[in-house]
Amino acid sequence: MIALGPPRALRSRCFLLAIALGAALLRCDPDAAAATSESDAVFEARVKEAIDRGVSFLHGAVQDQKFGKMHFTSSYPLGIRALPAYALLEAGVPASAPLMKQLFAQMERLPLDRVYSVAVYAMALDAYLRAAGRGEEAGTGGRTGVGGGKSGGSARARLEHLIDWLVQARSVGRGVWGYTPIGKGKPLEWVDFSNTQFAVLGLQVGVRNEVRIPDAVFEEICFAFEKNGARRLDGEVDLHCGGGGWWTDSGLAPGPLVEGKTGVAGTGPIELRQGGFQLRGAPREWQYKPTWGASSEREFVFASFSMTAAATSSLMIAREALARAKELPEKRRAEVDSLIAGGVIALKSSFHTLAPVVFGSIFNNYYYDLYSFEKAMDLGGIATFGGIDWYRVQAVELLAAQRNDGAWGSAASGKDLEHDIVSTSFALLFLRRATRNLRIAPADPIFTGAGGGKGTGGVREGRVYVASRNGMVELKELFALLAAERTSQYLAIAKEVIQ
Numbered sequence: 001m002i003a004l005g006p007p008r009a010l011r012s013r014c015f016l017l018a019i020a021l022g023a024a025l026l027r028c029d030p031d032a033a034a035a036t037s038e039s040d041a042v043f044e045a046r047v048k049e050a051i052d053r054g055v056s057f058l059h060g061a062v063q064d065q066k067f068g069k070m071h072f073t074s075s076y077p078l079g080i081r082a083l084p085a086y087a088l089l090e091a092g093v094p095a096s097a098p099l100m101k102q103l104f105a106q107m108e109r110l111p112l113d114r115v116y117s118v119a120v121y122a123m124a125l126d127a128y129l130r131a132a133g134r135g136e137e138a139g140t141g142g143r144t145g146v147g148g149g150k151s152g153g154s155a156r157a158r159l160e161h162l163i164d165w166l167v168q169a170r171s172v173g174r175g176v177w178g179y180t181p182i183g184k185g186k187p188l189e190w191v192d193f194s195n196t197q198f199a200v201l202g203l204q205v206g207v208r209n210e211v212r213i214p215d216a217v218f219e220e221i222c223f224a225f226e227k228n229g230a231r232r233l234d235g236e237v238d239l240h241c242g243g244g245g246w247w248t249d250s251g252l253a254p255g256p257l258v259e260g261k262t263g264v265a266g267t268g269p270i271e272l273r274q275g276g277f278q279l280r281g282a283p284r285e286w287q288y289k290p291t292w293g294a295s296s297e298r299e300f301v302f303a304s305f306s307m308t309a310a311a312t313s314s315l316m317i318a319r320e321a322l323a324r325a326k327e328l329p330e331k332r333r334a335e336v337d338s339l340i341a342g343g344v345i346a347l348k349s350s351f352h353t354l355a356p357v358v359f360g361s362i363f364n365n366y367y368y369d370l371y372s373f374e375k376a377m378d379l380g381g382i383a384t385f386g387g388i389d390w391y392r393v394q395a396v397e398l399l400a401a402q403r404n405d406g407a408w409g410s411a412a413s414g415k416d417l418e419h420d421i422v423s424t425s426f427a428l429l430f431l432r433r434a435t436r437n438l439r440i441a442p443a444d445p446i447f448t449g450a451g452g453g454k455g456t457g458g459v460r461e462g463r464v465y466v467a468s469r470n471g472m473v474e475l476k477e478l479f480a481l482l483a484a485e486r487t488s489q490y491l492a493i494a495k496e497v498i499q
Contacts, residue, residue, distance in 0.1 A: 043392065047431055050399055053406030054428045055091050058084045059099060061407070061421050078110040079117035080421065086124035087425035090434040095131035104128065108158070112165050115177045115195045119202035122162040126205040127434075129155055156209070163206035166199050167217055175220025176228075176290055192289050193229060196221075197310035197372065204317045207324075215327045218318040222336055225311045228290035230339075231303065233283040237345050242276040242384035244474065246316040246340060252323045254337050269341050275463070276384075283349055284342030286311040305350050309372040312343030316379045340380070347376060348385045354394065356401045365419075367408055367426035370394060374430045391433065398427050464497050473497070 061067065062084050085103040093100060104125075112118050169181035176191040177199040200221060206213050247253045254270045269281040285303035319336045322328035328336070354373060356366045376382075377390055384390065402408055409423030410416040462475050478494060 046399055050402055051091050051431050054424050057406035058424055066417050076117050079120055081107050082120040082124045083425045084421055086127055087428040089127035089131050090432045091428050095128050115199050118162055118165055119198035122202040122205045125159050160211050163211045166202045175224035193307045193310050197314050200314040200317050207321050215325050218321045221318040225315055229287045231285050239279040239345050239348055241382045244381040245277050246380040269338055279341045281341045283346035285346050306369040306372040308343055308346050309376040312340055313375040313379050315340050367423040370430045371426040378433055466496055
């Protein structure tokens with residue numbers, strides 16, 4: 001006879017499950033469907049209002065007298081400041097705002113001891129330098145420092161130190177991270193793909209800022225997600241994706257382009273098409289903990305949506321870094337592309353499970369899952385998959401889940417301030433699409449008419465050819481990025497487009 005536990009406990013679990021299922025069913029009403037079909041102008045206005053309210057909540061929360069006395073804050077004093085700082089900067093708060101100076105001054109005085117904290121600090125510092133570089137406030141001129149009075153140069157040096165810390169903190173040769181530095185020669189203790197995905201995001205900040213990172217680090221990351229904690233499901237799946245793909249340069253596309261064809265098969269399971277690409281392959285899922293050795297498939301416990309997203313985005317980052325360094329031969333690139341394609345297909349098949357939970361916590365956090373998913377989609381240059389506008393669908397969920405005080409997180413206002421700060425930060429990062437960057441898609445073919453004149457190959461369906469990048473850019477995406485951050489790179493491309 002197998003004991004199932006006390007009847008009362010079992011009844012309680014069933015009761016909670018029934019409430020959760022009922023809430024999920026209530027969400028599937030006509031109003032939710034109608035919200036996804038409202039006009040772009042109305043939708044964007046609602047998103048902007050939600051962002052403003054979320055910013056207002058975070059502004060007050062990090063200055064609340066309870067801030068700094070919370071449970072996780074004692075373990076993550078750096079991270080609990082870096083995450084809202086990053087979210088606020090991405091949401092448009094000026095780098096010169098007093099609250100930003102206050103948060104960065106506090107962070108500079110704190111030790112670097114946790115992978116999560118250091119990685120998010122690097123992302124926050126990168127967002128700070130980009131915001132300051134816009135010269136958004138009179139007198140900043142891109143020279144504003146961090147923490148009150150330090151120069152931009154010292155901020156850059158601080159960023160380089162953070163990236164080096166992350167490089168040294170990994171399990172050398174395995175490409176994974178734990179909560180604290182593992183370092184060379186130390187025994188492999190706790191590692192997981194959650195810490196790893198944040199470390200890899202921190203390394204991407206280093207790549208963006210041209211901080212030297214050994215190519216071997218990115219090779220190790222590819223190895224980690226290829227050989228450990230992954231499960232390849234049976235059956236081939238076709239999935240059409242709208243967008244430019246996870247290659248930000250046409251020279252890094254999955255296969256050679258053949259002139260005159262609208263769709264070209266690459267060396268991996270990817271067919272390039274006008275306005276998007278087609279994936280074909282078996283879904284591939286990842287779990288939270290890596291499993292070492294040839295028996296990893298047998299040791300697979302259960303798939304995690306957020307960890308599948310983490311693996312997919314981390315592989316995208318490593319692939320681009322290696323491809324740009326010309327350290328990714330075509331055969332290896334096809335293998336990595338196959339892993340990424342499998343991850344994207346798995347995310348699409350599980351997309352319907354991504355929804356707010358009734359009893360969320362800092363451990364069971366829909367908003368963390370959402371941010372992990374946004375990274376994979378926006379780093380992957382995926383605007384839609386299977387005909388689904390994933391951003392709009394989930395943004396509608398967020399608009400409905402926001403509380404009257406502007407926060408996301410626990411159901412009752414002020415019930416768990418720490419959870420609310422973390423959840424609201426992730427929600428803002430999703431709504432602002434913080435991981436998005438400009439995609440350069442392979443150039444469309446230019447057809448020649450009988451009279452020798454060129455056809456409509458220069459501009460098609462909102463895309464325009466940029467000669468300096470030998471590829472196509474989405475005008476809507478370019479203008480959205482310019483509105484968010486007017487970097488010299490985006491301004492140069494916009495000037496070329498206008499000319």
